[in-house]
Amino acid sequence: MTDNLRVFCGGSNPALATEICQHLGMPLGEVTIKRFSNDNIYVQIQENVRERDVFVIQSFTTPVSDHILELLILLDALRSASARRITAVIPYFSYSRSDKKDHPRISIAGRLMADLLKTAGANRVLTMNLHADQVHGFFSVPTDHLTAVPVLAQYFLSQGIENAVAVAPDAGHAKRVGIFAEGMRIPMAFVDKRRLDDLHVRMGSLIGNVEGKNVIVFDDEIAAASSMVGTVETVLREGAKKVYVGVTHGVLCGPAMERISASPIERVVVTNTVAVPPEKRIEKLEVLSVAPLFAEAIKRIHSGESVGALFA
DSSP: OGGGEEEEEOSSOHHHHHHHHHHHTSOOOOEEEEEOTTSOEEEEEOSOOTTOEEEEEOOOOSSHHHHHHHHHHHHHHHHHTTOSEEEEEESOOGGGGOOSOOSTTOOOHHHHHHHHHHHHTOSEEEEEOOSSGGGGGGOSSOEEEEOOHHHHHHHHHHTTOOSEEEEESSGGGHHHHHHHHHHHTOOEEEEEEEEOSSSOEEEEEEESOOTTSEEEEEEEEESSSHHHHHHHHHHHHTTOSOEEEEEEEEOOOTTHHHHHHHSOOSEEEEEBTSOOOGGGOOTTEEEEOOHHHHHHHHHHHHHTOOSGGGGO
16 A cells, blocks of 8 residues: 555654554665755655655644644645645644744735645645634645544543543633543533633633543643643632643643643643653653554545544
8 A cells, every 4th residue: 555655754743654654564765854954944855756645744833833844845845746646744833833824914824824835735634623613614624633632531431530521721712622531421611711812821711520530631732832821720719629631732832841740630642743851851741642543644635535434
């Protein structure tokens, strides 16, 4: 099956790409990526991809702009090398947070990124847990949107947490948390959160009951951890016993690790859509792999099978 399949990656998360290829039973494609003295990025594909079905794995992680440009040049190089079909595999699409015109004279950058991917040569996109579901509609090429909910739900089920309730940090994510709660067969609640600016949020009242219960706060990503810590403080004030956190994308930037370490959170569980360096792998942090899920999705796309059936 893999004779006509090739998988390459940029520099954002080579460990995830290597693990995906291990599940596919094939080596990671060879590519040279370097910089000229003037800081321009140079990309050369080191093997034949003519008429091949090619997948390029690259998350939009720090340094985000460098990794995006690297991906665009990779896509263009593969198109120039006559690849039959090119799929951009973006485990973490950070610009999905820029999904609406909520201030004057700003760009809806999520849509711009989607347009750039197509212009560079992507024939389709594979991603996971976009911050807002409507971002899926920004792409004018076929797009498969995976979810890490089953992976996270299975982990928490294996921990035997009794008398649990799932909590969304804001009303906007209540639907997604509802799916997580349904998978675990537990009730849910949500916090009335209001964002003041990029760094600060105001936590309002809790809608639902957490008194005397063990809480699992569920979200799509954790960046600076201000919202997460605020949610934890809210549920503890409302009488929650122990608090766990489950998120798909562990961005963990700025003061996130200090906030998590100082908080009463029992455990923060993330996936490896974003590479977590050793210095951030503290005792409270658990990193789950989504490589098997991405490998299966790639296999199904390559063979023309249903990707949606993975979550049926």
